[in-house]
Amino acid sequence: MHTAVQPRAAQKGGGAAKAIRVAVAGATGYTGQELLRILSRHPAVTITAATSSGATAARRLPALAHIFTGEITPLDPPSLAQDADLAFLALPDKAAAGLAPMLVEAGVRVIDLSGAFRLRDQALRARWYPETHALPEGLAYGLTELERPSVEGARMVANPGCYPTATLLALRPLMSAGLIAQGADIVVDAKSGVSGAGKTPSERTHFSEVHGSVAAYGVFGHRHGAEIEQGAGCQVNFVPHLMPLDRGILSTIYVRVAPGTTEEALASVYERTYGGEPFVRLTGAALPEIKHVAHTNFCDIGWRVDPSGRAVLVSVIDNLLKGASGQAVQNMNVMLGLDQTTGLL
Amino acid sequence: MHTAVQPRAAQKGGGAAKAIRVAVAGATGYTGQELLRILSRHPAVTITAATSSGATAARRLPALAHIFTGEITPLDPPSLAQDADLAFLALPDKAAAGLAPMLVEAGVRVIDLSGAFRLRDQALRARWYPETHALPEGLAYGLTELERPSVEGARMVANPGCYPTATLLALRPLMSAGLIAQGADIVVDAKSGVSGAGKTPSERTHFSEVHGSVAAYGVFGHRHGAEIEQGAGCQVNFVPHLMPLDRGILSTIYVRVAPGTTEEALASVYERTYGGEPFVRLTGAALPEIKHVAHTNFCDIGWRVDPSGRAVLVSVIDNLLKGASGQAVQNMNVMLGLDQTTGLL
Amino acid sequence: MHTAVQPRAAQKGGGAAKAIRVAVAGATGYTGQELLRILSRHPAVTITAATSSGATAARRLPALAHIFTGEITPLDPPSLAQDADLAFLALPDKAAAGLAPMLVEAGVRVIDLSGAFRLRDQALRARWYPETHALPEGLAYGLTELERPSVEGARMVANPGCYPTATLLALRPLMSAGLIAQGADIVVDAKSGVSGAGKTPSERTHFSEVHGSVAAYGVFGHRHGAEIEQGAGCQVNFVPHLMPLDRGILSTIYVRVAPGTTEEALASVYERTYGGEPFVRLTGAALPEIKHVAHTNFCDIGWRVDPSGRAVLVSVIDNLLKGASGQAVQNMNVMLGLDQTTGLL
């Protein structure tokens, strides 16, 4: 039971202002709930559908009481297509692979948080996401700060994975500027909280297995590795680790920089790239920590270079926000021509 | 170093809208930083001073980069009195006891987050807060939902302690309605995260002492016990416990209800009290958990009654928000005649 | 793969010294693994069977490599009865309820870690453990320090629950000594780590649900409540809480003491009861913490009494050791006439 308080949107009225109708498919998982939380407060949208699979449709979402006061309903693609201008898919890869093209076809703009449409290369996709048959036209890769032009005009956005978001925001500007030594190994040692593994209970996510422990997993076999390599344009040695915390990713990136490259040179590239960006904060030699970005849409980036040309980049995000739902709404804002921070600060 | 992004207030302009000048004294502690975070986004106020003691004045607040972009300055009472319409004091008791009366005298409205002015009884105050000499006129106790009329007209608000907030919001409506059996013991077993102990490092707050442990403390000698008894109007057996988590309080309250009192009777009282309150959520027999309220200003309350008249009430809050800075801003909103949720949802 | 190091027992030889053949049924759960760990090092026993249900029989137990080097086999009651002098049952209640009587019948001594045989009252057992049909003869309740005589002669021991162990070791000596005021409510607010919920993944044990949270559960409906009431001989208001830690229980017990009873009086009773006990440590007014007993078989007990007759008792144990496997081996030692600390310090 909950007290009968009106949803905030209703309290504030403003029907005209909240003209965009959005749907969230997969609303009860961790990313789905974050979407509901953000979108319920977003001044430009109305949530017209929040769906879940049958079993959890009636589920209570106690953390969202007084915030999202709509109903969770079973997913019904035709009615979703009819009732929404834009749909967020927070679904398993396979479900998203089937639903997204149909929605795009029906004229609904789609922001897909699954991995199904992230890889452009057909062969890689066949390996990691075999359920994805083709890429819809008008598809953008939603690493917002680095792909804004294509997101602006997109009919559909493949929202990046959490590890690639943290890693590529730090790595790509240096690659583009030619500061990374060619041929040298790039190591990405990433540390993630458990919410990235999703809400389904498993031995890997059992509290007693994670608490007081740290574990590497997916060595040479994690599909975010392929996504990072796509973004970096070269081979990357990516190893994710599970940490005893709920939210957040810290990616430690080991590279060789071109001879003579200094910390100041990196600072200069980063400032040129992110100087006007509200969600990227540059910390320089004072390396960032997960605590600073938890529960925000920020990505904090720090770096160190030693005289021998070794560089260490550290990038942190909240995996559920900048690594998933926050960036998804940021992409929506860009697609709709809104201030990209709307609803996110 | 940080990229040169303008503070959000400046970006949005709206000087007229942000007409209230507020100061935060003690801006670098945990509650002070939460105040900066909330007030930086608050549409009706401008932060004109954020002070700290000398040693930490120049301190970087990396979590607040791109949010609060002002300076942290040493506390200077006269200039603070001149530059602010309203001041939040997130200071040690002794410092607040000295500063608050001076500011009130100078016409600055004060919201004090210390304990110095919470106890009305002179004798109790002499025991727990001997540095407090007298209570200023126009002082209200800022348990917002239950003290709104006095907060509305107040010149100064003593913001409640975190344990009393969680406990009294659950207990007082039942006391007022006469549902609690007289003479029976009331036990309040409270569990708190470590941020409630403040930011100063000590053996008690060392990670390795807290992680994997639970400890009772302050048995028969915690001053929040006096504050709870003041609010409840009777003796209460209060024992706080330190838990291995950062934020949040769960208060388990054991009472005897009057003969024949049912769960529905409690529900009825709670709904009458909190039915229109945005920040109190009633969960009934589905007991609330800290996770549901962390990083919010909500207080969630659940309850169970058995046929023999034993009742268990469970109340949860985020100790830094509803238990400190969130409720402080809620009180400011009420004092200023604003919608009480402004800046807090 | 593991290096081919011989099990420690084999290294040390001593066949004659390790004459007692023991079996562990349910060896891959948290309590089962603790049993294997302790028994592998125990100088008087040889593990002749370690069983698991089919699905997990082949499972790797990486934490036990180089410690327990035997095989995990499917449970086969007849061969277990033939190969073991004594069997530990770390099984679900229902499985234990079926297996234990058969083993006792076959002359195998049994230490049952399930709840199936803990309640003596037929009606209570029908409510909480309906699968248990009758109590075998020669059954003892294995709260070692308080039930040693009956354990010594037992053919079977019902090993106490974790919450009852922590609670009754603190409460019962005071009840027996007549120091508890009659008629006053007894509140037991217990805080437990997650390993007490067992190894099967569920939403309740998902790391992201537990981390940063605290939750009460089983109010008025936890069967350990019945077991505590059986041991205390009176009604008890017992509420367990789930804490974000792996191992350990802290039980806070609120009682009224008889008029004039002092802290010293409690100290005197506790010293009389536990003065020679290696596994009970009395901490007096310096209340104990879970950290002090984690990974040990100790129970630490502290207490405070105020002049008005309110008393707070705090008792801590490691739920997997003194609350389960450690006490089970302690009981075995007593049954076998060994020093009770053998293998446990």
Add this chain to the structure above:
Amino acid sequence: MHTAVQPRAAQKGGGAAKAIRVAVAGATGYTGQELLRILSRHPAVTITAATSSGATAARRLPALAHIFTGEITPLDPPSLAQDADLAFLALPDKAAAGLAPMLVEAGVRVIDLSGAFRLRDQALRARWYPETHALPEGLAYGLTELERPSVEGARMVANPGCYPTATLLALRPLMSAGLIAQGADIVVDAKSGVSGAGKTPSERTHFSEVHGSVAAYGVFGHRHGAEIEQGAGCQVNFVPHLMPLDRGILSTIYVRVAPGTTEEALASVYERTYGGEPFVRLTGAALPEIKHVAHTNFCDIGWRVDPSGRAVLVSVIDNLLKGASGQAVQNMNVMLGLDQTTGLL
């Protein structure tokens, strides 16, 4: 207060068996307490002195009640030299640098857990441990499994750092066997629990700063980096990270292997090196986790190699045991000609 139970050694008698007199200087820190715990149960030694600096000399060690029942006394070097055959120094670097040579001179064997004597190179020592003037004769580096011959005959042992222990046990056998490609970068990304930072409270070890966070530190400037490079014989890119857990280190090591080197080739080298070692467990492609070694003296090592010659080694230890006090006692056992597992399994 504590019940008057005799220390275990006294209970068991065996004066002749416990003939070696040992001292622990710095007995109240985290490593000092672990030493007391292990040595109190060790069948061959008697603790004749356990010292601390004045301020904490009288301090209660509640976790050690009923285990270590001696007194903590102020450090007095002459009497320590007289009363002990062997001394463990769990002191700050500077104090150890002064005390160790004096004790060796006096004929006391020394196992030093500080960093003061770990670096053989004079120039490196001048940089990282300037308080160390010279290395005593008969000094061994106590990485037990790889330096056993020199430990056996040593008058003093420099006990390795926690990061070097975890890293070098995995890396050195491959270096020695020539399996590591020359000239390629070696990256060591290490993750540590907070107890490695010691017991002195600081902002870095404040629970609220560590919980829910991960942070890199000491990039290009941690002295364990120099120790790892000394052991590896080449440059290593070492970055330690602080994790939200109490005990344990996981070291992820990225190397290039010589062309054609397979996982089996690594397995073969590791088995040859560690096949008879009780405290090194090889897990192969099933990578080890901190949870498996916490509270033990084990080092678990796993590895993966891909066809392109990239290899990832993962090594885990308990930083307070195999990374400090456990390995120190292992070294003592080797120095004394005892079974190296005595007191440690």
